[in-house]
Amino acid sequence: MLPLSPHDPPTHGVHRLHARLGEDACSHVYLASGQGQRPGALRIVRSEYTTDHAFRSAFDDIVGAAGEVDGRYVAPVMNADPRAATPWAMVARPLAPPLSELVDAHGPLPEPALPSLALALAQGLADLHASGHVHGSLWPGGILIARPHAVIADVGFEKAVPGADRSPPHPGFAPPEGGLTTTADVFAWAATLCFAAGGVTGPEGLARVPLQLRGLVNACLQVDPRLRPDSADLVAMLGGPATPAPWPQGLVSLVKRYEDRAEDLLSEAKGAALPASRLLRRRRTTAFVATGAALALVIGAGTAWGLLRLDRGENTATGPEAAEAGCSEGDAFSPSTPTTGALDAVRIAFSPDGDALAVTGEDSGLTLWNWRTGEEIARPTESVHPPGAPVFSPSGCEVAVLALLPDERGDGEYSRATAYDLVTGRSTEHQGPRSERARDGLVPPQNATSLAFSPSGDRLAVAVSQRSGLSPVGIVDTDTDEEIATWPVENARTVYEMRFLDEERIVAATSSEIAIHDALSGEIEQVVRDSSALGFALIPERSEIVYVGNGDLVRWDIDDWAEVDRVPIPDFHEARDDATVTGLSVDADLGLLHFGWRAPESAPEETRHHGHLFDLAEGTDLWEGEETPVPGVMAFHPEGEIIAAARNDGTVALLDPDTLEPVRVLP
Template sequence: MEPLHPGDPRRIGPYELEARLGAGGMGQVFLGVSPGARRVAVKVIRAEHAEDERFRRRFAREVEAARRVGGFHTAQVVDADPEAESPWLVTAFIPGPSLQQSVAERGPLDPEAVRELAAGLAEGLAAIHACGLVHRDLKPGNVIMAADGPRIIDFGIARATDATALTSHNVVVGTYAYMSPEQVLGDAPGPSGDVFSLGCVLAYAATGAGPFDATSIPAIVHRLLHEEPDLSGLPGDLSNMIAACLAKDPERRPPLDALITAPKSIEAPAPRPAGTPLPDDAVGTHANATLVATRRQDAPAVAPPGPAPVGRRALLIGAGAATAVAMAGVPAALFLTRGDGERKAAAPPAPAPRPDGLLSPSGSLTAEKVETLDEVAITSDGRTIAAGGLDSTITLWDVATGRVLRTIEKTGWVSALAFSPDGRSVASSCSTPGLLLIWDAATGRIKVNVRSGEFGLNSLAYSPDGRTIAGGNPDAQLFDAATGRRLATFDLRNSGVNAVAYSPDGKLVAVGVDGYYNKPPGNTVQLLDGRTLRRRGQLVGHTANVTGVAFSPDGTRLASSSADKTVRIWNVATRRTVAVIKAGEATVKDTKFSPDGSSVLGACSDRTVRIWNAATGALTATLVGHSQPVSKVVLTPDGHTVAGVGSSKPDGTVTLWKV
């Protein structure tokens, strides 16, 4: 549970919001209080989905179906408004840790507790299926271990089984490590798909690891489709029950009533010979399963229709070979299937570099006990990377060796991060309360600790001479880098600031405005004087929050990213747009120029980093493999290494790519 962020709503419908409970691909979940003082979980759908009428129709249909779900082992839907500007759903609040948290903190459950968990979850799934729903995302994070028994939560991607799908056919939705084979391959999963996911959840509860864990998501997918689960060490009846749930063939999985009433009588299916492909009806993929993750403006919106089944070779978009085992629960990306006419089992993933401009990670940076990294900075010499997030620590790594240099603790929630030009200091912001903190990079000693306002700063940037620091939220501010004294403020009428950047000559500060509640001058880039923050101009053109700003190395151009799914390149002198780059369905959360100014990079919500030609807007490479939406990127001075972070769920990884 986290405090509300400055831009979060304080009320949804009749419900007062008190805190953040979590986030997912469909929306943000808040702890709320009803008019009668009952605690509830309020899920607010993300803007990009709310704008899709097809999604609204599906959401309304599934809300009505979910309202019918009863039973002791689910979180009851109590209210919803599919017609609201941001559709929302309210369920009963179930206090207690998730199964994922419980196992991480206390270790695996004993066999008898796993049997009780199996019966409880099977009863909950039976209640869901009785209403014509399939959960489609059962995983340890969606199981609450309440004091009076387990509860299944999050109907966010449930699908009514008796209705025509309104989403794109064969889109993969869910979490790979807990998906059924048919769901991984893009087919619409039925109730037996939830049984497979239940088997994965039970294996995690019993062992502390997923039954198909591997060192990369492509390897997980390969194991899930073509290998038997690892259930070694479990008692015979428990192993039999879980193995039956994990049968590759949906028809061979046990019914839920057997899991509830007679789990010890379930026999394990006979294992398939290693490398034996699944039956055609279990793994068939179709040409319309193909979606293009990134496309240029003049490209077709979807892949052209093709013949019915195609070969089984699949290329994973948004997942790479260096993803850590601990993050096997990453939400699914999209599959790009290619017909090759072969009828053999899928080959293991090919090493980087990938075809079609896809680049897998060259490495990653991790540290003990670090789970969330949302901010990243790099020294001007490219030798040291710093990253931080909700863990209240800043970790510094040696880029060349991957070695942790030091950990700075008691930083508060790190909402912004920047190195001084000489690399001797690292500035951070603490969100609650709002603080500007400056640390000695060599020792971790605190040098400056001053209040920055009611809220923490969402972005920080040192001036080229290192004397001042620009920051923002909810207004633009300028601080003395030596003392932390506030030097100037530019009033943005509480519109909010997502990004700040200094021009190479230090004469301008660019401020990306998030347009909080559509207050002026929202969705703009403000150009301010680098010493006084007096207004020098504004860039107008984005239609949603500006999320990132960056000057080109020569200072003549500026790139800005936005929640409107574009990157704009501006002529700084004329204040005019010179290029608009579209990122398809992905929100671009940050942007940077390459050191030579020839390319512009975008950190994207679909777990990729895109690289475009800055002159033509042509996509030149897509960096895949980070397990979460990428929120921030930095580059080494030679432009050959890109580092990205972002963790809507526990991750703790800085992903590196060689470009």
């Protein structure tokens, strides 16, 4: 969805145009509304077909057929004039993202969503076929992922284009025999499911389709159309007719955010005032709706990214109340007294829903804030390992940190990975790999050095400081809190930072290298050996790692295993032997890369802290030449609504993402 361009008409007949939805083989499509009519998709026929009698006749037939189709899973025609000088049709349009945009921006749909998608689309095709008509151009761009269920965006207007039976509008989803037949629609249904499951065009994604659907999808992809089931058989084999199961909660949240931005754009087009809670997002509406890509939860302190990280299904540990509560609403760890002085902020991270900001400091411990109101909402612990970043689980409202706990033997304190559920008040300690003597309480356990949740939230990886004969990383099942795997002890080194790349792989940084490991076995799959400073960031939607190599910032392509770009940082390069990296984070939607570092304590205070904010597209430092000290640590809001920056005085500034000017300071 894009704003109208100067070349677009503001009206068409009685309809007011609000935004562009795109175009297809036969028409230009706009978000529009008539007098007293809810917004819909106005399809205005292309000028080259307005005098084509065969096209006009076919378009007229399609409009007539639309009234015979159940509109539950196929968007109905609200109004039309196929006999106008420029024929048009107004089609119902939920403010929902197309399947193609969701997958392109966030990757394949979560597996639990695929049976619901399959059933809704099958029932839509069956309704069409039962009325004696075919669709003829089914593809992911014509599927809307509305909150109740998927909807086929129209009854198949593109088949009115001359030659559509010989040259299908979307060849990647058309059968080898071509034609406008019900069996061709069934093939397109299967190819669309493959795209939703695997993120690739056509049937190549079959291997990613869940096993319970794969046999049926494969049958629909048969070269011989006589071997394919018909749409009524599809519905029956999928357990219908029936209402599809609800989408996973993460997908619902994603769709709602898309709807919010579409409503913002619609309100702006109509000249209506936006709700105050969405004013900050208004400037980003156009880019989000155009690309569908402002929800990626990009790295910083082990946060979640992508669609799968929002979906974990039912959260039995927190219960239904926790699933419904926002992370800024939990009161289980409410502070007894408010924090009034500086936070001595060291690390910061936003919750996956974007409502809460977690801050760690050596004196203040772990605090959580409703950043919109400036209110401290929780203080789970007042003692944390200073370098430890807060890490949110992708599901529910659980935050984990390296908490400093007393040794039961009286030998001081040690750091332990501890997870706090902000809604239920449940806290869970994870010691990570331990020796037998530590298990027996004869010696203190090793200090935890890093932790990370998997994309689904089902696993937690805990790293510990290395000791001869001890595994460096343990993998915990978060449902049972049991350690289900440990990495081998051979050639083990301390892991200081790690992130799950996906459910099966972990990126881990030691003092000398960054490696991709098999999550459960710990086996090293690939290694970057020129890493010269602890820490890295991920750009998952680009399959890239960003790290410091020989004093430069390096972008490394994970798939091609090759360097993409290298940005020199002269001041850091000169001081790198004595410098400490304080922050490295990326927001691919904003196109920003932050890098912070600190000179040793012997350096003058005014020259000790350094920060750089690079434009990813241009490679330029937006803060170059700034006279005032810039933040050494930054965290990006998951929806691009705000940027949090831990300043050198211990406070946290909230920056406008467009101007980079502070709009609030915590506390």
